[in-house]
Amino acid sequence: MDDFHDPRQNHLLAALPGDDYARIAPYLELIPMELGEVLYESGTQMRHVYFPTDAIVSLLYVLEDGASAEIAVVGNEGIVGVSLFMGGETTPSRAVVQSAGRAYRLSGQVLKKEFDRVGGRRSGALHNLLLRYAQALLTQMAQTAVCNRHHSLDQQLCRWLLLSLDRLQVNELVMTQELIANMLGVRREGVTEAAGKLQRAGVIEYRRGHITVRDRPGLEARACECYAVVKREFDRLLPEVEEIL
Amino acid sequence: MDDFHDPRQNHLLAALPGDDYARIAPYLELIPMELGEVLYESGTQMRHVYFPTDAIVSLLYVLEDGASAEIAVVGNEGIVGVSLFMGGETTPSRAVVQSAGRAYRLSGQVLKKEFDRVGGRRSGALHNLLLRYAQALLTQMAQTAVCNRHHSLDQQLCRWLLLSLDRLQVNELVMTQELIANMLGVRREGVTEAAGKLQRAGVIEYRRGHITVRDRPGLEARACECYAVVKREFDRLLPEVEEIL
DNA sequence: CCCTATATGCGCGACAGCGAACAGACGCGG
DNA sequence: CCGCGTCTGTTCGCTGTCGCGCATATAGGG
Numbered sequence: 075m076d077d078f079h080d081p082r083q084n085h086l087l088a089a090l091p092g093d094d095y096a097r098i099a100p101y102l103e104l105i106p107m108e109l110g111e112v113l114y115e116s117g118t119q120m121r122h123v124y125f126p127t128d129a130i131v132s133l134l135y136v137l138e139d140g141a142s143a144e145i146a147v148v149g150n151e152g153i154v155g156v157s158l159f160m161g162g163e164t165t166p167s168r169a170v171v172q173s174a175g176r177a178y179r180l181s182g183q184v185l186k187k188e189f190d191r192v193g194g195r196r197s198g199a200l201h202n203l204l205l206r207y208a209q210a211l212l213t214q215m216a217q218t219a220v221c222n223r224h225h226s227l228d229q230q231l232c233r234w235l236l237l238s239l240d241r242l243q244v245n246e247l248v249m250t251q252e253l254i255a256n257m258l259g260v261r262r263e264g265v266t267e268a269a270g271k272l273q274r275a276g277v278i279e280y281r282r283g284h285i286t287v288r289d290r291p292g293l294e295a296r297a298c299e300c301y302a303v304v305k306r307e308f309d310r311l312l313p314e315v316e317e318i319l
Numbered sequence: 320m321d322d323f324h325d326p327r328q329n330h331l332l333a334a335l336p337g338d339d340y341a342r343i344a345p346y347l348e349l350i351p352m353e354l355g356e357v358l359y360e361s362g363t364q365m366r367h368v369y370f371p372t373d374a375i376v377s378l379l380y381v382l383e384d385g386a387s388a389e390i391a392v393v394g395n396e397g398i399v400g401v402s403l404f405m406g407g408e409t410t411p412s413r414a415v416v417q418s419a420g421r422a423y424r425l426s427g428q429v430l431k432k433e434f435d436r437v438g439g440r441r442s443g444a445l446h447n448l449l450l451r452y453a454q455a456l457l458t459q460m461a462q463t464a465v466c467n468r469h470h471s472l473d474q475q476l477c478r479w480l481l482l483s484l485d486r487l488q489v490n491e492l493v494m495t496q497e498l499i500a501n502m503l504g505v506r507r508e509g510v511t512e513a514a515g516k517l518q519r520a521g522v523i524e525y526r527r528g529h530i531t532v533r534d535r536p537g538l539e540a541r542a543c544e545c546y547a548v549v550k551r552e553f554d555r556l557l558p559e560v561e562e563i564l
Numbered sequence: 565c566c567c568t569a570t571a572t573g574c575g576c577g578a579c580a581g582c583g584a585a586c587a588g589a590c591g592c593g594g
Numbered sequence: 595c596c597g598c599g600t601c602t603g604t605t606c607g608c609t610g611t612c613g614c615g616c617a618t619a620t621a622g623g624g
Binding site: 133135137138141142143145146156157159160161162165166167192202205206208209210211212213215216217218219220222223224259299303307310311 | 457
């Protein structure tokens with residue numbers, strides 16, 4: 075978490091070949107993101123995509139009655155705003171900053187131009203990379219759907235903590251139980267109870283808005299299979315990321 | 320439902336400009352599909368994509384313990400096998416025929432070649448069309464996730480019936496309650512009860528594996544918002560379909 | 565350093581959906 | 595036209611989560 079900041083702390087940007095990266099690099103703007111900030115609202119036209127470095131963004135779906143649920147989470151392994159290059163321009167979801175940090179912003183026009191570029195190689199590297207990322211996102215959403223249906227709040231909390239942890243450089247999350255409840259689409263009291271169990275078991279420790287993970291293997295053991303499936307699929311679809319780090 | 324069969328009964332194929340369509344038409348094979356047939360298993364390499372005409376295919380996710388849930392449904396508005404052109408080759412889901420009928424099969428190689436084609440126009444029409452379809456699929460999955468979390472079995476059954484109905488030419492579904500329960504990821508008894516309510520209300524009528532919808536507006540009134548959101552998004556993303564029909 | 569907004573803990577009753585078990589009813593195939 | 599396999603209807607207790615209300619603890623700004 076030093077002050078020197080490089081777009082390539084985002085894995086997608088890091089995975090781009092030198093010349094592909096060089097073409098978009100001049101357009102990347104470093105943007106700080108605060109907890110709770112809304113990057114885009116359901117149905118609104120987006121102007122930019124975001125490549126998080128140390129921030130985490132949740133894709134939330136909000137129902138008419140105000141109830142909500144997280145459908146996917148994006149950290150430094152991904153990009154916020156896939157609908158810009160998929161062609162739809164908008165999505166019926168909301169993007170909210172779940173963990174403060176920074177991201178690189180890129181104008182939608184520049185991204186699209188590069189995405190559609192048909193340069194020396196067949197289709198550009200960015201094109202293939204983003205499509206594979208979109209598929210990984212599809213998997214994450216599918217898994218969320220099934221998990222919502224079949225798994226207990228306890229298991230889901232573990233899954234959620236692990237997903238967040240993977241996208242952070244530290245083992246402490248700044249996050250209230252109320253917010254977690256919003257993400258998971260459950261009652262706050264339910265989170266309190268589940269978190270209490272984990273604390274008593276020595277897996278996590280928390281105090282007013284701060285959760286520290288003490289026993290990651292323990293967390294993995296209590297999580298449902300959904301965490302592992304999603305992680306495996308991300309690793310499979312985006313292997314460049316592993317090679318580099 | 321005459322015997323003359325045209326690939327263009329699939330809306331994606333119908334939406335392709337003449338010359339784009341002409342290039343892949345010779346490779347399209349008409350395939351009959353029986354109820355319950357598995358098009359591909361989770362994690363297996365796919366050789367073909369399928370463009371249903373009067374069949375309906377469910378994308379199911381099956382958990383380790385055998386529990387399952389439908390994450391999306393594909394009829395003549397779509398294509399089965401998006402991961403082939405997204406670049407992942409496989410997905411961790413299973414494709415099952417939910418309603419018998421026919422589909423046109425296309426070799427993955429031919430599809431990919433056309434998908435990556437950079438012909439006269441910018442990127443090919445197929446490319447844009449399929450990406451927009453993929454985004455619609457993303458929306459459907461997201462909505463399924465939220466629906467699983469927040470809505471009652473009764474509402475979900477209505478949503479599911481409507482989604483199926485939209486993809487059929489008739490108002491009768493050949494489908495047991497047991498199968499519906501598998502799709503929704505609930506107990507069979509739950510479906511029996513929910514269906515009983517609908518029958519008593521005169522909205523549907525059923526007998527051993529056959530469900531007939533009598534009052535579609537009634538069904539829509541009882542469904543959650545999820546149905547309308549998904550339908551609206553499909554119409555927005557794939558407008559060509561409406562223009563043609 | 566205190567005070568207040570905010571975060572967490574807990575205790576109800578209510579209820580939807582689960583799991584298992586079984587009875588009846590339909591309809592296809594022989 | 596008969597029989598059996600399959601589909602549907604119904605029961606019971608159980609668990610997990612909800613919805614509400616309220617008590618208590620904590621941190622950080624004035």
